[in-house]
Amino acid sequence: MRSAVLRKEPPPMPAPVDSIVEVRGISKTYGDVEALRSVDLDFPRGKLTSLLGPSGCGKTTLLKIIAGLIEANAGTVTVDGKPVSGPGPERAFVFQDFALMPWATVMRNVAFGLELRGVAKTEREDKARHYIREVGLAGFENKYPHELSGGMRQRVGLARALSVDAEVLLLDEPFSAVDEQNRRKFQEDLIRLRTNQNKTFIFVTHSIEEAVYISDRIVLLSPRPGRVSQIIEPEIDRSGDPERIHRDQHYLDTVDEIWQGLKQYVE
Template identity: 85%
Template structure:
């Protein structure tokens, strides 16, 4: 494989030529706790960007502000040039706890977003079946969430987000509740889906290894109040065998360099 070099990007950048999400001056406090301070970021279209940083640095808060689920105290977010004030069809959120409808089958759960949009039954079920197959759950369409493993439930959540054909998928630590084997498989699937679907992914994770492996860009946030500390582009050839990547010296060096920058903030 070619060398997996590490490219550091200036944190103060001009707007990117093809940014789909623009974050300008975002700040947020919860009572006396300042979660985020003056966040400026551009998220390039068709890329996977991870938000990484110590616990409590505001990663999930920033993700939910982009989703329109939380209102910032200051600043604004724009998606496709339009300011965000609430959730919208151009964004889909994959929750850490799956957030599935317990009384609905896999097929109904995946089609639910299209159902809310008033799509005909035949159309939404056709789309849902396509994305159920994309995430490797063909044959489970008539199962209920309680009949699935945690990893399978997370796949349902991802298929539901993909089915609404949103431009931006927002993922809040989606693999944290699954075992290591499933997590590795999910990471590979996510890289494949990002390539095949040409969507923009914004991904919150606590795992340095995961961020380096899956990301086109990594945004490092400082301890609370969260600010943009560094932007890293790990230039890794992900077309080769994943096991080779995890053993590659340049991948390991990138992980170690990020760890050296973050470990001072770990209790």
């Protein structure tokens, strides 16, 4: 009598990730300085991914390559399967230094991207007004940038990026120029906006705590030339009181884990 043969079934394949942005073999040099080397990354649709690493590791360079603002020396970037060859309407960039038009009102600044696309004035102002309200600036539509605080100006930049209805929002250290109180409030707002807007956010930061607090996914880049060193997915419940997150043991452990990996690169 033959003995039964037990066959071990292979483990189930993980569900495919729906990536909206795909980076393949990206390298970039500035003269004799190698900023990025052979970077391969996928950015999941509808998630917030932070780029984190030591100063000079190429975080902002990678962000600007994805935005189409600078060219890579090698490699490709695709958004929804289409190659990136320059800026496009499916991506919006939030600059660190606000980049507002000083002669234009909040309304005009927020609606400017829509104006460039030829959207009718009534429609673009309705949409701009909606996002001005979303970022907490209702009532400031007719103010000029010089009449606003730094935090308020950054909110204008965020509203402008949201108003063009881009699929991917690229944020280059958008909270670095504001005080700690405003930074905390912005972080809470960003978590809420990501949930409400269902956009894909790619966020550059130097702050470990900020990255862990706001991110679905953290990409750690190595010292120059920047390469993907590690990908961390903090499993943090962000529902309810946001302040609770800072006391969450998993949050604290993740911050410490990242710091232990990065502190060797701090001079």
